[in-house]
Amino acid sequence: MPTKTYHNLPEEKRLKIEEVAIAEFAANPLQSASINAIVKNAGIAKGSFYQYFENIEDLYAHISSIISKKKIEVINSLPLDAANLDTFRYLRRVLQAAVEFQIRHPDLASIERFRRMNSNHLSSVDPETGERVSGDGRFHAFLTQGILHDDIATWVDVDMAAFMLEIIEGGIAPYLVERIGSKTPGVASGALSPEDNRATQDLFDNLMDILEAGLAREPQIRKDFYSK
Amino acid sequence: MPTKTYHNLPEEKRLKIEEVAIAEFAANPLQSASINAIVKNAGIAKGSFYQYFENIEDLYAHISSIISKKKIEVINSLPLDAANLDTFRYLRRVLQAAVEFQIRHPDLASIERFRRMNSNHLSSVDPETGERVSGDGRFHAFLTQGILHDDIATWVDVDMAAFMLEIIEGGIAPYLVERIGSKTPGVASGALSPEDNRATQDLFDNLMDILEAGLAREPQIRKDFYSK
DNA sequence: TTACAATATGACCGGTCAGTCATACCACCC
């Protein structure tokens, strides 16, 4: 973790360092990120860096904690309340959060993408139950609950489906933003125009319909455009 | 491309270099791969490397072409014939190939994984039709055909679904191998035991059922274990 | 003003990197 000296720094200087570090980690995976580049771009001396952080992993961990905070901010800003959501509304909310995070903080999303690549992010084994848990366990718990509530088909392999959702969550956000954003270049970050927002929402709904039809115990078949 | 000198090399030496290069690229993304490490492990002089290849990208391209050949080998070795397959049998075959490739050539699959991470692998725009085509276009074409054959729901956004299949294809193989392989450690590469093979097949079927239920125009709902 | 601690600095170190090149080696023909 960053030193006391770092926390005592004037906010302006601290923010500058964090801004530069985020840009560096968004452009390079931790493995290839350069301390020299960071100190140069932040306008601080090499020695100062080592007064603030133990090494580059220390800085990376600090940035990671910032990312976590921003993620929670985004989740809490979503209109849907997490409590009292039925199964698929909850899933929608979780994936929606990933898309929103990509739109509002593309750099931070980029860093997260590098992180996912490096960690195997396959699955681990719960030491207590002996059960496999894919990723951080969010989707695993979601699917288990969904089955208990008769919303998700019992034949679905929970860990496999959790893994599937995990990689879709990680991949779909940059895809949607790239696809919608390519029509209106220049608006690279921040917010989307109302029509872009609508287009993103439509695509997102399309994905959710596929996932829901695939996982639901009694899927509500979406009407096709024409009858056979 | 490799020089004439490289192609004149005795096969043993050539294979050694390729083996070492594959190991290096499987352990490090191209960005971090080291020529020094390769020449050291292959037992050749640094200068020799530059008599064989223009630079490390040149070697990487050569290894890529080897990967392509091995991929085709794996696809052709699958029992199902590509011709005369219905829509979802075809999809099954494509994803099956990814799993088989992971099992038989984990190092090459690892290299492919690094490649996918570095390229955005989102989608490009067809210069002729102006249509978006996700990835290499295989899934895009598959879905378009599936809709024409009344197998896939017409409301499915082709490019979005193609992207979804693309990332599932890239992610599911290492997951399955890791999950099944973790039960019987030591058999890291090559082939699976009959029971492991069966377990992999079951999980694979589970995934395919989810995808089919999600995409199909008239999904054949899989029976649940108990009635509500 | 003095003294002392906290902080800032960048030259420097040993290491690795990609790429070069003078030299040596070797096979073949005259």
Add this chain to the structure above:
DNA sequence: GGGTGGTATGACTGACCGGTCATATTGTAA
């Protein structure tokens, strides 16, 4: 033997890397 063209070699260059440290600067309290 002498010449020639293809091949092998590893020392060397200049750049960049993470990390150190003696020194300089600043802030603060006596």
